[in-house]
Amino acid sequence: MSSFSIAILLLMIISLISAAKxxxxxxxxxxxxxxxxxxxxxxxxxxxxxxxxxxxxxxxGFHCVIPKDNIEKLGKCPTLPTDDPLGSVCDGHFCDVDNDCKGVKKCCSNSCHSQVCLTPQLFKQNIY
Structure with missing residues (x-):
């Protein structure tokens, strides 16, 4: 493998790593x-x-800062609309990544496109 190919491969790996930030x-x-x-x-x-x-x-403005790691928690964001009161909060921004949320909650986009912490579908209890 040529040194040019190795350099391109390294740039691709660095791009993938920073994409998770x-x-x-x-x-x-x-x-x-x-x-x-x-x-x-x-x-x-x-x-x-x-x-x-x-x-x-x-x-x-735009500046170089240390980004947050995007480590996803289990489950997927609930289907909207949801019965969670945060499911319809507008003009709010409560999280950027799942780790900003307590417990099992995930950082999800709600019906107003605000980022809020919601209980994922995997952990919802079905009551009949």
Whole structure:
């Protein structure tokens, strides 16, 4: 295998590893006009272990930050609509990844596309 092929293979592996990383989120982002970015989502050139993510803190804009690991919990997000009160909360952002949720709950997109912690279908009890 040529050194060029090895380099391409390593770049593909690094891309797959960083794909499992998630930016800390803030729900629906409406970036103010006076923000300053130090990186670009299109051309992510952050140092190893960091990812180009939007920050709403000052200075707001896209910056290289340490992302969250996306380690999925068992089960799948419930079918919408759900009887969980968080299933219809709008303008909320309670999680980015499953590990942000307590116990067996998963980070799911609800009917308003807000990220909330919901009990997965695998753990729902059927009451007849």
């Amino acid at each position: 998630v930016c800390p989120g803030y729900g629906h982002i409406h970036e103010p006009k006076n923000c300053t970015s130090t990186c670009s989502m299109i051309n992510d050139q952050c140092p190893q272990g960091k990812k180009c993510c939007y920050l709403k803190t000052k200075p707001c």
